[in-house]
Amino acid sequence: xxxxxxxxxxxxxxxxxxxxxxxxxxxxxxxxxxxxxxxxxxxxxxxxxxxxxxxxxxxxxxxxxxxxxxxxxxxxxxxxxxxxxxxx
Numbered sequence: 001x002x003x004x005x006x007x008x009x010x011x012x013x014x015x016x017x018x019x020x021x022x023x024x025x026x027x028x029x030x031x032x033x034x035x036x037x038x039x040x041x042x043x044x045x046x047x048x049x050x051x052x053x054x055x056x057x058x059x060x061x062x063x064x065x066x067x068x069x070x071x072x073x074x075x076x077x078x079x080x081x082x083x084x085x086x087x088x
Contacts, residue, residue: 004040006044006048011048011055013032013033014028014032014033014041014044014045014048015055015056017031017032017033018045018056018058019058023045025038025041025042025045026038028041029041
């Protein structure tokens, strides 16, 4: 089976897909590269990453720390009453 040559556009598409789906190659296959197998996508990813390590470097979404407030029973009952009386 001849090797497939990846164009710059296809490499960029893979890089964008990795930003969205990380290394979930099954989702990348389903949503982006429908005509390629997961193995082909995985092999291309690791080959391109080895050739250009910076290609897939991106900052994943940072986890946001939630502020925690101490609620009194009155606050909780107000929240429940408020949320149940909202009409949309």
